[in-house]
Amino acid sequence: MIILVGYATVEGQTRKIADAVAAAIEKAGHRALLLDVTSGGEYAVAHPEAAILCAPVHAARYPAAFASFVGQEVSWLNSVPSAFVSVSLLIRSEFEEEQEEARQYPDALLAESGxxxxxxxxxxxxLRYTEYDFFKRWIIRRMAEYENAPTDVSRDHEFTDWQALSAFVQAFLDEAKA
Structure with missing residues (x-):
């Protein structure tokens, strides 16, 4: 099966997640087409039979170019097996209300696009402290203190659960085969 792995990224973690999704697809014996949907590149040449899209949430929104891509491709996305990986720091919060907020982020995108x-x-x-400018690093560090998250700004801190992501990809592949 040929599977489009489309993504948008802001600081690079969603690209890393999309790379891991593509690697899991290839390891399972399928072909993955990795595409930054914000680049305007074409993917139709290989005729994907399924899709997994990945996008980060910043300020309670997905990147506009990602939402636009979903809107343009909604007919195709609904005609093939498809899945969505929503990337948000709030999902790792120690506060249940914030985790629930993160679980609801896709709702608006899906309702708007169909x-x-x-x-x-x-x-x-x-947390990509090493990539933030001074002002953003200062704000994110204050937010991290509130969340009891790492505040060492001299290095980046990754929270992605790679095993859960791999299990998700396998579940998608099992469902897509059925």
Whole structure:
């Protein structure tokens, strides 16, 4: 099976997640087509038979170019097995209300676009302190203190559960075969 792994990324963690999804697909004996959907590149050449899309949440929104891609491709996405990986730091919060908020982020995108993915996975992202400018690093560090998250700004901190992501991909592949 040929599977499109489309993604949008802001600081690089969603690209890393998409790479892991593509690697799991290839390891299972399928072909993965990795595409940054914000690049405007084409993917139709290989005629994907399924899709897993990955996007980060920043300020309670997915990147506009990602939402636009979903809107443009909704007919195709609904005609093949598809899944969505929503990437948010809130999913790892120690506060249940914030985890629930993160679980609801896809609702607006799916309602607005009409996309009906068969599976949705919530992945925790990363704190990319080394990539933030001074102001963003200062704000994120204050937020991390509140969340009891790492505040060492000299390095990045990754929270993605790679085993859960791999299990999600396997569940998708099992469902897509059926």
């Amino acid at each position: 996309w009906r993915p068969g599976l949705v996975h919530h992945a925790a992202g990363a």
